[in-house]
Ligand SMILES: NC(=O)C1=CN([C@@H]2O[C@H](COP(=O)(O)OP(=O)(O)OC[C@H]3O[C@@H](n4cnc5c(N)ncnc54)[C@H](O)[C@@H]3O)[C@@H](O)[C@H]2O)C=CC1
């Protein structure tokens with residue numbers, strides 16, 4: 350990518366995981382509604398590369414996307430309990446504003462942070478908890494229709510549809526990454542579902558790197574590490590994006606301690 354990359358929601362958990370590994374690789378433009386402290390900025394980035402603005406601020410977005418080649422769109426309300434008023438504004442209106450600005454600025458591709466909660470209602474009483482276990486072969490692969498588990502999930506499914514529309518109507522390459530559960534250094538502790546959908550920090554950064562580098566039209570992929578326990582297939586991410594994850598929750602005990610740790 351020879352043009353700048355816009356990262357929205359740059360100050361958050363996913364944004365910081367991306368910047369920690371990909372910081373030196375791209376010419377970044379960073380947008381967040383909260384100011385970013387110096388320690389959140391990759392080396393070589395200055396305050397001039399930071400736009401402190403709300404994602405629904407359309408004039409600010411127009412400026413933010415000018416000259417940009419690709420966008421990683423993370424800004425939004427990430428709470429699974431978020432109320433409708435918040436997801437409507439931050440996640441749905443904000444994502445539409447982002448796509449509109451992207452098309453008008455001839456951006457090449459957009460990677461959108463969707464969520465496991467866009468498909469939460471596949472986790473039915475009859476399937477759980479078996480589907481979280483290693484020997485269960487139930488898989489979602491991204492070709493299924495969303496079945497949101499909450500209003501936050503509805504907003505993420507809507508973001509995916511916006512991507513579909515902007516690709517079909519304007520040829521804007523889009524990938525929706527249904528992110529599992531991002532935690533640093535170890536899978537979520539004592540949480541079966543979390544072990545099945547763990548996304549490590551380095552796999553997260555690598556996956557979004559592939560979203561910037563690869564060629565695609567419209568895609569929906571799952572963003573998890575290569576966990577032995579899984580009910581999301583990562584085949585599409587591997588085949589289309591060249592995703593090559595390094596981590597696996599099976600290398601950790603259920604309490605999150607690494608299995609290969611030498612006892613003191
Ligand atoms: N952390 C995870 O495991 C997962 C995250 N996601 C999605 O990834 C994205 C990032 O999530 P996290 O980094 O965990 O959340 P976070 O809350 O740590 O970061 C979100 C960032 O976006 C900014 N932001 C929020 N609303 C904004 C607005 N209206 N305008 C501008 N900036 C705004 C916040 O200031 C914050 O810095 C979200 O869209 C979330 O739904 C999806 C699945 C799992």
Ligand SMILES: O=C1O[C@H](COP(=O)(O)O)[C@@H](O)[C@H](O)[C@H]1O
Pocket residue numbers: 427428429464465466528529530531542543
């Ligand atoms: O979409 C999201 O999902 C993750 C994992 O969900 P959980 O139900 O296992 O907590 C969540 O941690 C994150 O905040 C959210 O944005």
